Amino acid sequence: MSVNLKMFLKKTIIGPSILINGRLSGEEDLTVRGRVEGEVALSRRLIVDKTGIVKANVSVKHAIISGVVVGNITATDCVELTPGGRMVGDIAAPRVIIVEGASFRGRVHMGDAQTLREARERLGTKPAATSQTSASARFSSSSSLSPISRPPSVPRLILRSTPIPLTQKPIPRPLNTMANVPPSPPSPPEDIPPTDALPMDDDDEFSGDKPLPPEPPAFMEANQKKVVLKKKK
């Protein structure tokens, strides 16, 4: 009976009193509550629970450490040290998360910006892919400028560039960035500061795009009018 129940759990758990000494490899999530020594190679996640001790060189996709790890970890995605996690060894992974309360001694190698970007794209490819199919060549070229790291910075730019008068206008833009096209918003904010001429050109080229191009001139006209009024005063 108990054996049948266990068959439905599709991951591997090393219980708290178990010691494995040797080489462990596989293609599924592994939770260690006991002790594993030697070498661990997984194509998915390694979870070291509070009671877990891993003394091994580890090669995984994603490691979450709440217990103790002594050895080097190479992850293709992410290494996460939780508040109870303790680790001695080197980490090589595009994403490394060490939270308050975790203890760690060793080197961290996140790779160059390219690998980091690739890792992020692998995690969230879908918006970028749709934008490339729907948007024009210029948008796709602008998307080469680290598409996913951009959107967070866009709201900040807008907040700085629109001081008091325009509280309503900036709102549609972040929505657009979230919903449709991550890479596209960087171009309008960059265009706004210099002159009026650039957004107007965009209007001609991208008449099909509804919200983005018409707004910048409206911004600028509103700003200019008010500025002019202030000057007159």
Next chain:
Amino acid sequence: MANTIIGSSIIIDGEISGDEDLVIQGTVKGRISLKESLYVESSGIVEADIDTQNVEIAGRVTGNIVASDKVELKADCRVIGDIKSPRILIADGAAFKGNVDMDIKD
């Protein structure tokens, strides 16, 4: 309370020891010594010497088995090796090659 499960895609080459039940759905090579029960499920492949209290085998085992309580070979299992245990059960359909020693004293 069995809370150790070696999943079907896992391959372990080395030694496993412990004080709790162990369920093997994957592959283990080397040596297994437990104080509780070992379950080798139908997808499990074990090439190891086994030393436990109880063994239930529905998969493939190659190696010598020593159990302090019971060894059970279920239907469709394949076992090659010697078995030493006071109680040994071999079900209809099980394939087994090796010596059986129930430790009977003359």
